[in-house]
Amino acid sequence: MSTYKEIVLVNRPKNGQIGAYLFQEQQKNIPTAGEGEILIKQTHMSLDPAMLGWMSEDRGSYIPPVELGEVMRSSGVGEVIESNHADFSVGDKVMGMTGWREYLLSDGKGFNKLPPGVNEEMALCVFALPGLTATTGLYHFGKPKAGETLIVTGAAGSVGSIVGQMAKADGLRVIGVVGSDDKADWIVNELGFDGAINYKSDNLAEQLKALTPDRIDIFFENTGGPIQQLIFNRMNTHGRIVVCGMIADYQSSNPAPGPNWIPLIKKRITIQGFAMPDHWHEIPQLLEKLTPYVKAGKIKYRAHVVEGLSNAQEGLNMLFEGKNTGKMIVKL
Incomplete structure (x- = not known):
């Protein structure tokens, strides 16, 4: 046998x-x-x-x-x-x-x-957990509006790259945070992001300020790490922070502390953590939202x-x- x-x-x-x-x-x-x-x-x-x-x-x-x-x-x-x-x-x-x-x-x-025309890699890269997670976080909790500025950490990752591309297709200014110059080049020159920051580089606060002249309306958080506080400090009034992942802290015995809550009150910022098991029943609607972006060639992976x-x-x-x-x- x-x-x-x-x-x-x-x-x-x-x-x-x-x-x-x-x-x-x-x-x-x-x-x-x-x-x-x-x-x-x-x-x-x-x-x-x-x-x-x-x-x-x-x-x-x-x-x-x-x-x-x-x-x-x-x-x-x-x-x-x-x-x-x-x-x-x-x-x-x-x-x-x-x-x-x-x-x-x-x-x-x-x-x-x-579905017809969807191969194995596209299925796992787009239509499985990455695309479902990106769609849920961005539209349920990020509530994007054309003309706003979104920043996404882990921007070259499976979830972050889809978040950025959908937001860009919706008319937002999109900045991605990545861990290498190669990834920065990919999200800007291939995916169409408006800018990228390598979190391992110097002068992060200055780079962030230069790339977000109108400050930040939506912060889609996938990683955590020191740049989180800098992003938080650039949030606009009534900004939305969508917390999807914290990979920088998953293996840490002492996770980084969160932001000071006083600015949350002053700016009336919304912070929402989420996990996909709460949304399994919404998968048909999520795919209905995601699929047109893919068919229009707006999502690369x-x-x-x-x-x-x-x-x-x-x-x-x-x-x-x-x-x-x-x-x-x-x-x-």
């Missing part, structure tokens, strides 16, 4: 560090689809910053942690290779929560077929692909070290 590979979580992260000690690779027999089931061969798997939280012993988070001994959680794209389900046929390409494994059985719940399930941990480390140059994907 043929076998497949899966990776289970066997330890909790120590001091937020990702390493081989967290995981165990197992070989399993490839199953057969039963009544009402489909057998999926996963071909592309997403790696996301949220995974560190999913591995941690945090019962108060927005989603329960992965239990020890369980297959590590992830979304992915695969091909149906066996079907006893009326809604799926052999050869269908589907997307859903797959986990760190090469094959899986499903009753079809939570899996959707890829790039994927950073690592080969093989055994290299998933390496890819996750690259994500937290900022070494990726696009949406992090494992090609199985």
Whole structure:
């Protein structure tokens, strides 16, 4: 009988560090689809910053942690290779929560077929968690208006790049914060941002002031870090801060302190944190909002692909070290 590979979580992260000690690779027999089931061969798997939280012993988070001994959680794209389900046929390409494994059985719940013309990389880079998260944060909480100024951290990342491109298409001035000159060049010259700041460079306050002459109306926060306070100080009255992620603090034992609340009162600033599980029921409406931007050619993306399930941990480390140059994907 043929076998497949899966990776289970066997330890909790120590001091937020990702390493081989967290995981165990197992070989399993490839199953057969039963009544009402489909057998999926996963071909592309997403790696996301949220995974560190999913591995941690945090019962108060927005989603329960992965239990020890369980297959590590992830979304992915695969091909149906066996079907006893009326809604799926052999050869269908589907997307859903797959986990760190090469094959899986499903009753079809939570899996959707890829639309015509959408390949695996586009599905994970745009129509999966990145695009849904960007659309939710920007339009539910950012409430953009043409002529306003938006700044997004992690701007070359999978979520930040989509936020910036949609805002730009809506007529906003868009500034991105990134971690390298190459990423700055990409978001300005390829994605059409109005400006970029490499947070590792000097004179951050001066750069920020020069790029936001009308100050800032929307701050879409993906990373945290020292530049956060500088951005906060440039907010306009009635500004909106959308807190999506804080990757700079996920591995820190002493996260950076938040802003002084007095300016929040003076400027009547709104701060909203959010997580996608609260919005799963809105996915059809979110896709209806996102899809026209994609069809109009307003959304570009790039994927950073690592080969093989055994290299998933390496890819996750690259994500937290900022070494990726696009949406992090494992090609199985």
